[in-house]
Amino acid sequence: MEHEDKSESLQNLEKFHVSEEYGFVLPNPLTELPDYYAPWMDVAANLPHLIEGHQLRREVAKMPLLSTQYLRGHRQLRLARLALGFITMGYVWQGGSRQTVKILPRVLAVPYCTISELLDLPPILVYADCVLANWKKRDPCGPLNVENLDILFSFPGGDSNKGFFLVSLLVEAAAATGIKAIPMIINAILHHDRCSLETALQDVALSICKMREAFKLIHECVNPGAFFRSLRIYLSGWKDSFLMPEGLVYEGVWDSPKQFSGGSAAQSSTLQCFDVLLGIQHRAAQGFSAEYLGCMRDYMPAAHRAFIQTLASGPSLRQFVLATGDAGLHAAFNKCVLALVDLRSYHIQIATKYITIPAGRCRAEQQQLGGCVHEGTSVLSERGTGGTGFMRFLKAVRDTTRKAQLTEQ
Ligand code: HEM
Numbered sequence: 285m286e287h288e289d290k291s292e293s294l295q296n297l298e299k300f301h302v303s304e305e306y307g308f309v310l311p312n313p314l315t316e317l318p319d320y321y322a323p324w325m326d327v328a329a330n331l332p333h334l335i336e337g338h339q340l341r342r343e344v345a346k347m348p349l350l351s352t353q354y355l356r357g358h359r360q361l362r363l364a365r366l367a368l369g370f371i372t373m374g375y376v377w378q379g380g381s382r383q384t385v386k387i388l389p390r391v392l393a394v395p396y397c398t399i400s401e402l403l404d405l406p407p408i409l410v411y412a413d414c415v416l417a418n419w420k421k422r423d424p425c426g427p428l429n430v431e432n433l434d435i436l437f438s439f440p441g442g443d444s445n446k447g448f449f450l451v452s453l454l455v456e457a458a459a460a461t462g463i464k465a466i467p468m469i470i471n472a473i474l475h476h477d478r479c480s481l482e483t484a485l486q487d488v489a490l491s492i493c494k495m496r497e498a499f500k501l502i503h504e505c506v507n508p509g510a511f512f513r514s515l516r517i518y519l520s521g522w523k524d525s526f527l528m529p530e531g532l533v534y535e536g537v538w539d540s541p542k543q544f545s546g547g548s549a550a551q552s553s554t555l556q557c558f559d560v561l562l563g564i565q566h567r568a569a570q571g572f573s574a575e576y577l578g579c580m581r582d583y584m585p586a587a588h589r590a591f592i593q594t595l596a597s598g599p600s601l602r603q604f605v606l607a608t609g610d611a612g613l614h615a616a617f618n619k620c621v622l623a624l625v626d627l628r629s630y631h632i633q634i635a636t637k638y639i640t641i642p643a644g645r646c647r648a649e650q651q652q653l654g655g656c657v658h659e660g661t662s663v664l665s666e667r668g669t670g671g672t673g674f675m676r677f678l679k680a681v682r683d684t685t686r687k688a689q690l691t692e693q
């Protein structure tokens with residue numbers, strides 16, 4: 285398709301399930317399903333209690349095999365997937381790293397895989413489930429802030445669950461004005477409109493700064509110990525996992541076990557969108573392949589994946605700004621890059637506080653008391669020796685971002 289067509293297609297954000305107000309966040313997610321699905325919703329709503337009471341497996345064994353035919357529309361499918369995703373992660377990880385399961389019972393596997401196929405998402409909890417669709421306003425007319433928000437489902441780990449998912453949601457919501465500026469940027473490039481382009485780039489830089497502001501809430505809303513010892517475990521996946529080397533058998537769906545990566549904000553369309561817009565291409569870092577971020581696009585809603593692909597195949601903002609030799613555009617472009625560098629640097633500090641430091645304490649304890657740190661796979665977990673894998677990855681991504689600045693002409 286010609287660039288001109290692409291710019292037109294990107295003008296219609298709604299087609300890509302992108303909201304002017306909420307960005308990639310699912311606006312006003314449903315909180316209820318038809319009563320027929322009460323067996324799923326009741327277990328999902330009661331997950332922390334069932335897991336802590338070692339009753340989850342018994343409850344799942346009692347569940348009927350429900351048909352997905354009574355689910356109507358995108359939002360009911362997203363809510364059903366969210367509930368089944370929480371139950372699945374709870375079922376697999378309720379015994380921690382000592383008692384993993386190898387088989388997901390058919391009463392979960394069959395509907396979960398059916399719904400996942402309809403949404404073109406893998407049958408494992410992803411960022412688009414537990415962040416983008418896992419929220420409601422207490423007062424529907426109230427603001428989008430921590431005081432007026434709640435999550436729909438949770439793992440054990442208390443309020444840190446809510447804090448982690450809601451802070452992520454607020455970071456995503458802060459990105460909305462930047463995402464909304466993207467069609468304007470593409471249009472300005474195609475019409476050689478430097479003034480509109482500079483204004484839109486200023487919107488992107490301001491939006492990324494607001495994302496970093498929202499990020500700061502993590503300190504008051506998430507406890508490092510609760511995150512490291514509890515929540516992090518439940519988000520782990522079963523790909524390249526030495527705890528589940530074969531992966532997970534989805535009973536009644538596939539005969540052989542399947543491997544899927546755990547939930548990660550690498551599945552956030554927002555950061556990947558800004559990377560593509562600014563022409564930032566990441567490469568391999570120990571433990572994380574160059575394809576890792578690319579592979580995570582398969583864990584995004586199909587419409588969001590299409591938005592990123594359409595953006596990637598459109599005109600290059602980087603090349604356009606370079607070709608103009610315009611100092612104002614040059615500065616506005618670099619402000620966006622530096623805002624992304626600052627966000628990623630701040631994120632690295634957070635990862636240090638919430639993973640590296642608690643992991644160090646945990647190792648010290650285990651050397652005295654024995655027992656094994658959960659060496660989960662993929663997201664938010666230690667990879668490689670001493671948890672350095674992810675830190676090298678995050679620093680490599682940050683440093684590649686820094687190198688994307690346009691140098692002096
Ligand atoms: C307690 C808080 C957090 C911790 C400990 C943490 C830790 C990590 C770790 C270990 C990774 C690399 C592993 C992987 O991607 O599988 C990662 C990646 C990432 N995280 Fe977080 N994170 C936290 C919160 C957030 C939040 C709130 C956001 C934004 C909504 C975020 C955005 C990202 C992104 C976009 C990546 C992919 C790498 C990149 O694009 O820079 N993180 N995080």
Ligand SMILES: Nc1ccc(Cl)cc1-c1cn[nH]n1
Binds near residue numbers: 415449452546549664
């Ligand atoms: N913020 C997040 C929210 C949900 C899930 Cl599943 C993962 C993350 C995350 C953060 N950094 N890496 N992953």
